[in-house]
Amino acid sequence: MGCFCMPKGYRKYNGTQKVEIIKRIHRENLSFKGASREYGISDRTLRDWERIYWEEGEEALLTERRGRACVASGTQKGRKPKLNKQVEEDLIAENQRLRMEIDYLKNECLGAGRGTPKQKAQVVQELRQKYPLKALLQLAGLPRSTFYYYLHQSQNPAKYQMVKEQIVIIFNENKNDTDTAESQRTA
Numbered sequence: 001m002g003c004f005c006m007p008k009g010y011r012k013y014n015g016t017q018k019v020e021i022i023k024r025i026h027r028e029n030l031s032f033k034g035a036s037r038e039y040g041i042s043d044r045t046l047r048d049w050e051r052i053y054w055e056e057g058e059e060a061l062l063t064e065r066r067g068r069a070c071v072a073s074g075t076q077k078g079r080k081p082k083l084n085k086q087v088e089e090d091l092i093a094e095n096q097r098l099r100m101e102i103d104y105l106k107n108e109c110l111g112a113g114r115g116t117p118k119q120k121a122q123v124v125q126e127l128r129q130k131y132p133l134k135a136l137l138q139l140a141g142l143p144r145s146t147f148y149y150y151l152h153q154s155q156n157p158a159k160y161q162m163v164k165e166q167i168v169i170i171f172n173e174n175k176n177d178t179d180t181a182e183s184q185r186t187a
C-alpha cells in the first residue's frame with residue numbers, strides 16, 4: 001500500500017481516507033505526531049478519528065459529520081446518539097460480571113457447580129486481585145467467614161505439624177511394642 005501524503009493546509013478527508021489513515025496508524029504502530037507530520041493533519045484530529053473508530057466503528061468515520069443536523073426533514077446525519085449514562089454504566093457492570101463468571105468457571109475443579117468450599121476459596125483468592133471480593137463470594141456462593149477461614153488456614157498450614165509428627169512417632173513406637181508382645185505370646 002502506498003502512502004498518500006497530503007499537502008499542508010485545509011483539506012477535507014472522505015471517510016475511506018480517514019479509515020485508511022487510522023488503520024495504517026495501528027498496523028504500522030505510528031505515533032500520532034508522526035502521522036500528523038506525514039499527512040499534514042493535526043494530531044488532535046487523528047485522536048478524534050481514532051476515538052470515533054473504536055467507540056462507534058468504521059462506519060461512523062464513513063458518515064458525514066459536518067454542520068447541524070437537519071431538524072425539518074426529521075433525518076439525522078452523523079453519529080448515532082450516545083446511550084444515557086445509567087444504561088452505559090449498567091452495561092459496563094454487566095460486562096465485568098460476565099467476565100468474572102467466565103474466569104471463575106474456567107477453573108477445572110469448579111465444573112458444573114461442584115467444588116468444596118476450600119477449592120472455591122482458593123479460586124476466589126486467585127481472582128481477588130482482578131474482581132471485587134463481594135461479587136466473587138456471591139458468585140461462588142461462599143460466606144465471607146468461610147472464605148477467611150480457609151484463607152487463614154492456608155496461610156498457617158503447619159500450626160500443629162510438630163504435634164502430628166510426635167503422634168506418628170509415638171504410634172509407631174507403640175505399634176512395634178505391641179507387635180513384639182503379641183509375637184512373644186504366640187510363641
